[in-house]
Amino acid sequence: MRLLVLTTIYSAMILGAAPARPTFYKDVLPVLQSKCQGCHRPGEAAPMSFLTYEGTRPYAAAIRQAVLSKKMPPWGADGVHGKFQNDPRLTEDEKSTLLAWVAAKAPAGDPKQAPAARQFVEGWNVGQPDLVVAMPKAYEVPAKGTVEYTRFILPLNFTEDRWISTAEVRPGNRAVVHHVIAYVRDPKSKWLRAEPMNQPIVKVAKSDGGARYWLAAYAPGVPAIPGTPGRALRIKAGSDLVFEMHYTTNGEPATDLTKVGIVFAKEPPKEVMATIGVDNHEFAIPPGADSHEVKARWEVPNEMTLVNLTPHMHLRGKDFRYEATYPTGETEVLLNVPRYDFNWQHTYVLAQPKVLPAGTVINVIAHFDNSPNNKFNPDPKAEVRYGDQSWEEMMIGFGTVVWDAKDVDKNMFAPRKPAQPRKPAE
Template sequence: MRSMTLLTLGSIGLIAVSGSTNAVAGDVRAPQVAGVATVQNDAPTFYGDVVAILQENCQVCHQPERPNLGGVVAPMSLVTYEETRRWASSIAEQVEARLMPPWHASREFRGTFVNERYLEDHEIETLVAWAESGALAGNPADAPPPLALNEVGSSDSWTIGEPDLVIPIPSYMVSDELTDDYIYQRVTISADMLPEDRWIKAVEFRAGGSYVHHIVGGVLGGTAPGYGPFYYPNNVSRTLRTGSTIRFEVHYHKESGPGTAVLDQSFAAIQFYEPGEVVKNVMRTTSLGIMDFEIPPGDPNYTDSSEFLFEEDSYIHFMNPHMHLRGKSARYVLTYPDGRQEPLLYVPQYDFGWQHNYYLNEPLFVPAGTKVTLTLWWDNSADNPTNPDPTATVTYGAPTTEEMGFGWLHWTEAEARNIVVGESLR
């Protein structure tokens, strides 16, 4: 699997994501199990074969203190043999079905994105063989050194490291009778909070729980199920200005009924560029929106599209599609001024529970006159297990049980500005 330095965004069995402050996990100890020292021929063992795969691909999230990704938290730790052995069959099922680690770009784009998550075929074979041969421990001396893991999760620390500013989003009670609730909370960035305008380097939202469908916070970006922290790539940025007001759009979705009320307290944490660092350019975001649609009852493959034309030479940095529970597939395609087409991203099996940002390894230059076409597909059939009602005619709507169709594109103008942090922003 490629190492992951940037992260993105249901019901899950295993998840793999990211963290940052260092705290060494507990020692790995050999279990006191009869016959554990008897390794059958070439059968894989935890210490000799499996733990290295888990360290590279899974433990960044599956650890004792598990990070919160848009309200999604890994349900178990996979650090020690004792913790992992009981999940051997589930691990085999998940990786063989390529549900874990979570990543939804088509395999034709392998090597395109910084934050892609893939297990090699031989790694999948090892994990499956380990489960099928009895999940043997092997010799602890064969294990690599334990990783320095990240105490985030329920602690006060953050995946991005020590933030320069933490903004509490005003708390809100989602009452018993509500299933979907949309609210807007405003926070003014006072001089006490932020004495001067700053360039944003990273933002991490900590949703109060899985009942938070999404949070959108203007210049701070947002979070949704499966999102990790947001890092501005390639030394680009936006400014947070003292005295400005951020409007947080918060969408809650939960079961209704007596005893289901929840008091939400969500947060946004921010790191800034330090004085003297250079910001190459200012990030721009374009929303390719599909809002005027009507999906017939039972339609398994409804599709629609939206376009955006670059009017100046630019660089594309990353993108992220968004639909709700009927979302099926998403595709971005570039058409250059000479008519040549280039696929930018294809998500064949969109998953509402894992809404990723897809960060390109290198910014992609597009000349003025290049067109981006976003095409989305929805499945409103009874064969879609997440479909709330296959008999409904579905139109655009904010509730999770209705539908949306967006594809965000994050880009900069091609000419670098090379702004020295600390100089006047005005």
């Protein structure tokens, strides 16, 4: 056994270093397959495909730049706090392979040495969905102006409760779909109950208070997350889906037909999943402020396990941090994103799920840059408050939590202690 381990380490040392004269087929393609093709293939987020030598060769210099500047693959965690299962960063060997290849004038090499093509399910990143729910017809997005959030209520027609492993939102037209959230509306929820099914609903009201929960979301450049065996989300019989669409106009009239692919759990789940949001709606960012702090806090009411984190802000987002303070008093940084980038709404999947005992406090701390130095800032002279549109702001620390499936009917989010008596009205 020991001998085997030693041999493995030894050969990794020899093989691991970047080859002196790497070629595309033998050395570069395996790196592109594992770290780049998830987005760099037709139909996905990136505008250029790296499936072939011919497709990749013209971008050799740009690849060098993107790798040196760490612009690609995109990622926001600081590399110090937390370990993430979906960390896409290149290893030192992968990096030096790509750089040495570009330096050697990007030779093709021998196609016979190419690895087998990586297999993708056409049009999906979570594998083949069992059910696809689409908007009934294409929505017409005007050439100009602001499109308020538009919602579509779509029936699921489940006659019994179903367990969902994962789901993926596919925008029909990335040029105008800014982001999408697909919610589940429980049969008992009053949310949008008076509104028609299968038709665009444009309501200015931020929320009418009805219960809903999160199924999946789309934001540019962010791959959907494959399911984890044993973990599932319950959708009750009689539930509907609500697509919440944020369209942005781009000078040309356009149409969009967005769909959601649902993968059912293949076995009875051991753990139930839900998405939480630790948020703050009460802030006002002063004009010109270059590092305005906003915080939010949530006390975990029942023991549950955290599996991923998704920080969310808009164009003035500067940095974002999650901390957990455990009942022992110990504090830990779960995720630190030092340079938040609105263009990449990453989900950080914890390499080791974290048990959060009841009474753990999750603090999220963010800063906003409302100064003219922020090149994405739509208006440094504005005082900015919470709102849907991208010139308004948000501050939400999303996360997915799981708990034992035997407690599927327990209200895990009811406050732990009785609420403090209210101050008498004045």
